[in-house]
Amino acid sequence: MSERRVCVVSGSSSGIGAATVRRFAAEGWDVVVNFSRQREPAEAVAAQCTALGVRALVVKADISDDKQCHDLAAQTLDTFGRADVLVNNAGATKFVALKNLDGLQAEDFHRIYAVNVVGSYQLSRALVPLLRTAPAGSALKQQSGIVNISSVASMMGRGSSIAYMASKGALNAMTVGLARALAPDIRVNAIAPGLVETPWLKEGLGARYDQFRQEWVERAALEDTIQPEDVADAAWWLGAGALKTTGEVLLLDAGFRLTKA
C-alpha cells in the first residue's frame, strides 16, 4: 500500500480536473488521472504530476458506465492499495440558449444526467470501500472526502443549458444525501464555480466567448473570472482539510451572485 495519500479525480486530463491532480501532487499525494476519450492530454498531466515526485496512474474510464467506474476503482486498489479523496469533476453539457425550449430533447437530459449525476454517483459508490479503509480515514475518519464539482448554474438559472443547470442542482442535492449516507467515515461536499477559464467554455461558446467573459467581469463584485487553480485550491481544502464540514455546497464565483440577476 502506498504510504502517500491518494486522490482520484474524474475528468482530470484538462481544465479544473488537471489543476486539481496537480494541486494534490504538489502536496505530495499520489493521483489517479482519468479521461474518457483522449489519452494524450491525460498522459501529459500525469507527467506533470510525476515530475513533482509522486506516482500518477492514468485510467481511461467513462464514468457514465458503471463497469468502467468499478474498473477504475480496481486499478486504483491494485496500484496504490488505497484512495483518500475523490473529486467528481467530469461533466457534460449541451450549449442551448435559455429561451430555446425546443433546443433540448429528452435524450439531451439523459446524456447530461448520465455523466453529471449518475456518473458521479457510480464513481462514488465504486470508491466508497477504498475511501472507508484508507489508513488516514481509520485514524481520523473524517479525513476521507468526496468533492463534487457543481456549478453556479445550479443556483442562478444561467449557464450552458437548462438540462445542465438541472443536473448540477441534482448533484447539489446528491451531495447532501451522500453526506448523510456516508457519515461519519467520509465527508461529502461540493464546489459551485462560476466562469472558469478552461477549454470547456471556450469551445462551447466559440466566437461569443470574449464578450461573455467581458460581461462576467463587469458584473462580478470582485471583477474577475475563476482560474482552474482557484477551484483546485477549494477542492484541496474541502477534500483534505475542512474536517468538520460535510454536506456543503461552496459557491466560488468572484462575487457574481452579489450583483443584479
Ligand SMILES: NC(=O)c1ccc[n+]([C@@H]2O[C@H](COP(=O)([O-])OP(=O)(O)OC[C@H]3O[C@@H](n4cnc5c(N)ncnc54)[C@H](OP(=O)(O)O)[C@@H]3O)[C@@H](O)[C@H]2O)c1
Ligand atoms: N469551465 C467552467 O466555466 C465551469 C464552471 C462551473 C463548473 N464547471 C464544471 O467543472 C467540471 C470540469 O470542467 P472543465 O471546464 O475543467 O472542462 P474541460 O476542460 O472540458 O475538461 C473536462 C474533462 O472531463 C473529461 N470527461 C468528459 N466526459 C467524461 C466522462 N464521461 N468520463 C470521464 N471523463 C470525462 C475530459 O476528458 P475526455 O474528453 O478525454 O473524456 C476532460 O478531462 C465539469 O463538471 C463542469 O460542469 C465548469
